Amino acid sequence: MQLYCQDLMQKKWLKRLDPRRSLKKRLGLAIATTTLLFSLLLSWIVGNTSKTQIKADSSRFVEQLAYQMSRNLDRDMFVHYQEIRMLSTLEVIRDSRHFLTSKRALLNRLQKAYKNYAWIGLTNFEGVVVASTNQILEGKKVSSRPWFIQGKQGAVVEDVHEAKLLAPLLPNPNPNGEPLRFVDIAAPVFSTTNPNKVEGVLGAHLYWNWAKDVRDDLLKPLQDRYHVEAMILSQSGEVLLTPAVDSGSQKKQFEPGWFPSISHLKSVRAVRDGERGFLVERWPDGTYLTGFAATQGLEDYPGLGWIVLVRQSTEEAFIKASVLQQQIILWGITLGIASSALAWWIAEQFLNPVLAIAIAAHRIRRGDTNIHIPVFSGKDEIAKLSEAISGLFTNLEQQKRLLQIFNLELEQKIEERTLALQQANEELQRLTMVDGLTGVANRRCFDLHLTQEWQRAVREQLPLSLILMNVDYFKRYNDYYGHPAGDGCLQ
Template sequence: MNWLKQLNPGNSLRAQISFASGALALVLSLVLSFLAAENSKQQIEKREGEAFASRARNALDVMDRGMFERSREIRNAATLDDIRNPHVPIERKRNILERLQHNFNAYAWIGICNTQGKGIVGTGKYLEGKDLSKRPWCTKGREGDYFGDVHDALLLAKLLPNPSGQTFYLVDVAAPVIDAEGVLQGVLCGHIYWNWAEEALDSTRTPGKDILLVSRDGLVLSGPEQPRSELSSLAPLTMQAIRQGGNDSGYLLEKWSNGKTYLVGYAKSSGYRDYPGLGWASLVRQDVSQAFAPAHQLRQRILMMGVALGLLFAWLGWLLAEHIARPIVRISRAANKVATGDLAYDVPEQQGGDEVAQLSRAIHAMVSNLTREIRQRRKAEESMRLSAAVFANNTEAIMITDADHNIVMINRAFTEINGYTEAEVLGKNPRLLASGKQGKEFYRDFYAALHNKDAWRGEIWNKRKNGEIFPEWVTVSVIRDQQAAITHYIAIYMDITERKKEEERIQYLANYDVLTGLPNRYLLNDRLEQGLSLAQRHQTKVAVMFIDLDHFKNINDSLGHDVGDALLKMVSQRLKGCLRRSDTIARQGGDEFVALLGDLNSEDEVTFVCEKMLHSLREEFEVAEYHLSVGTSIGVSIYPDDGETSVQLLRNADLAMYRAKDAGRNRFEYYKPEMNTKALQRLHLENALRSAIAENQLMVYCQPKVNVNSGAVVGLEALLRWKHPQLGFVSPAEFIPVAEESGLINEIGDWVLRQTALQQRLWQSHGYAIVPIAVNLSARQCGQKDLVEKIQTIVRDTGLPPQFIEFELTESMLMDMGVNCLELMNKLSSAGFSLALDDFGTGYSSLSRLKLLPVKTLKIDQSFVRDIATDENDEIIVNATAVLAHAMEMKVVAEGVETQQQLEFIRDLQCEEYQGYLFSRPVPPDEAEQFLRQD
């Protein structure tokens, strides 16, 4: 029973020591576990919170830089000549925009709207012809660069490939398109898939953490929460911190609406360079159960350690039974751990007022101070190593001087740029770099600004060790001590030699043509304005000559652009040789040149120059192995007789040049007022025609094709009609050539084909037995590379079988297109469409070519049918044509049959079908139903 007494603390000092040691260890472990866990939580909260905020800020920086790059691409594209020139074909502009979209596949669409808000060109031809006037980018983009916030894309979602059918979101960047005269032409916009921005928020880069993007209005744009939900309802404290934080970032703890408490880091977008940002905010959050898991693990480990230490101390106390030795041994062991470098070990304190307790507290304080100082020293050393690495590896030259302007430190880039080694410059004054280009006044202002503002930034010309003088961009800062006394100067240099050269090249490219070296249109305009000012002051005349090479396109198409470019260089030199040194010859673009003759007293001087140019260009050019001749058409306008502004003079000279081409080419013409009148009439007709397309003034009439023997309607021909609100019906002979020249014929042709196919389907749905309808194709339409695919798409979309559409091509068109026409006709025939040769006999067709064409129908022109009963020659021609067609297994259709006598003649000639007023004039579709029979 003696050992039981020894276990009783009231009877045994050893038991008291043992139990006291064990209890003390357990209490200390509980306190330490709590304090360590709380301290760990605070450290984790601060460290992870700052890391989350930094991650959020980095994600926003990536998106801001991306938006800046997209904006710069759109702005650069808006300044391209081919984009801002209203005369450049739409197809050319579309090719440029599609290449831009191809370079950055995050673009959903890139396009241009005009000043009326109508889409004029876009990638994939989407939104072309659409009313975009209510789009913010189309209205606000006219005033300057535009950045649009995230929005849905209901229209583009239907037009663009979208297998899922879900609504997707876009962000916009836009810039105004201003032509060379400073006139706003429209707005260039790029729609960017929102998926691009979501890549910057990819949570897989930070596993276990959620990343959210919030709009300026507090809507969740991306992340694990419901899209478009309000952050103020999910996490009101976080939303309040974002709104009150300005552009700062930060972090906090908050319980969200889903019941979970998160550690949240946030940051707000501050833009990038001239991109102001859209006010977005980014959040990075993590469930505190995961974020503070290390703290809970630490508490458990400390508690387990406390239990183990309590048992250990109790066992040692029981064995040693030494009241003084017990804490001394414990302190000794703790001191040994600290001595071996274990700074994470926390020395427990001994309670009491004796020497052992004082020693314990002193050691505890010493270890804490020592640990803190070592950690601070390590942090400072790491910071110094980082600063030294940044200083040494910076690509910009860095030079540090003392207060007396003696160089005390340089980096490696300084030696690479200036050529001086560290040993050659240390202790010397920076004036050894002076080039002598800046005088005393410059340096006086330099030091005055430096001492007043403690910083200076600007351009300086310095001299390298080898004597080369070069430009540098320098930033100088003043370092002061706590008493505001100057201790050091820090100068950062950046060599801008290449930038200077690039600026000079840009200046050259902005004013001169790259191919010929002649002034371009911008420099021409500047010199023309100067010439007009001098002419006005000295009461002299100025001549503007618009020079265009005749049929130059044939040389490019047949011999290649390299030969064409070489020829343009030679032509420019000959034209330049025909002028005085005071005159200007500029390349306007392509094969167009403009000459400016100043200080003139009479038109005779201009006539002499024009004749000299025509004579000079008549001589052959030797380009490689070719001997080439070119003609030229020249138009002349005179100041002040033909205009008082540069715009008027250039426009009138251009009109005179076209008059020279119409008059036979290879000649010159002076401007006359009636030229402008004719051009205005054509322009008004073209503008009215554009309005006619938009306002549905165009109509499709139908004229029957009748079987000669049975009198039954076996086909129809679609004929375009235009009813103007004021002018009434406009003759196709007037507006079709305008549509051809302006390029509107492509859009009109697509419309006619679509209306014709839809009308066929409408008749079919009403129970009529439909017959093939013939649609005319123009040469301009046949020049489209994707014509066959476009035709197939239109007909397929209407659901009409291709055998109910017949295409008519004129004989003259076949001659102009040559081999390309044969390829086009074979494709149309293979697609199931019938083909007819219209106006046969008027174009001097080659019979050898005719037999190669997949044509099933030959239409005899009405000029031969009109006098068939009275003119023996016409009868012979029609008869020969019918025999030829039948021999080639073609059907013959006679056009313009107006009398019964004409009908009898073509019946005797065994023509199968006819058209003409004898049976019916062209009629609207609702009247044409009478020619169709009910199924």
């Protein structure tokens, strides 16, 4: 029974909500649906546009970081490159008459001023170290080292390499046990007496940790918010600097054999082709938004063509775009529903006058004469419609009253005609029963009354008498004096 009642209530509500039964519901539903769909479409377009814009901003952000890091590397290398070149031109370095202690003191001051220098040494033409910081490698022959060989030809910068001679002689600043690595800078030292004669080579080893400082100075302020990672590769694709351990990188990034496998990345190939930009690509540990750029040198510093990659996981890079898109769509749905409700209410207010006119017309049609069509003020269509329908019903009411008056007059005339006809029939009936000349009942009247009296006498067993009278000599009189005289006689 309960289910039956619920079913009836449900059908009742569905019937009330059926838009086919009400213009107000149809119009409200149409406006509400259109408004909701428009809001959803607009929010989807705005959400997608915003998402695309944020993705583009994130992409340009990692590209700019990669470019900025490459410029910072070039700038710092340029400074150290110029320092060694300038130092090689100082008289205290070039003039053999200066004591080695003076030369060593100058080198020590430079190393103390710039912590990036692991070692600075001065060699003679044969490649024997004659003065160096902290006297390390003094008296040792370095003629086979690339920086010495190239340095005799001119100022040179050698790419990152592991320490060989200095590895056991210098403390390793790498906390994770990575091998000690250097970047070499060398410049020829010319004779003070003969400017074209090379007397020796001034060489310096920069701690490669210097590049980590460049990276950290750039990325640490952004790390908590953006979680970006940066690495440096050589021109050949060898990884020179891995992401920082505390940058959120997974441990598998530091497993042996993992980093060499990234040389096939599109970003690496693009940098080798001289491009700078960004792209989304698959790494061995996931999908990342990658910005890429290469060091290009600065002024007379030629540069080493290092490849700088700055990456950010796509989830991290695009989460703001997705969240914003979802928020815009959610707000669009909310505003769409609110707008739909408002549109429904506006449609209801718009159609209430029409509904009032329809209700009044319906009651008038059912015979309620105390109802008048409402007339609304204004110059809009509803006001004109109410005036027209009200005027129509007023005209119909007037015609109805005129018709009633006409009907009353017609009924009165019909009654008069009927009475006259009845009187005429009675007179005709009377004339058929009497003689027109004498006014005495005629033979037809006699036959009718004779039949009636005979039937009554038979029915009541009463005697019936008949008296016959004759006018003597009337025919002779009528023939003698004529019919007019005969008629006068009869009268």
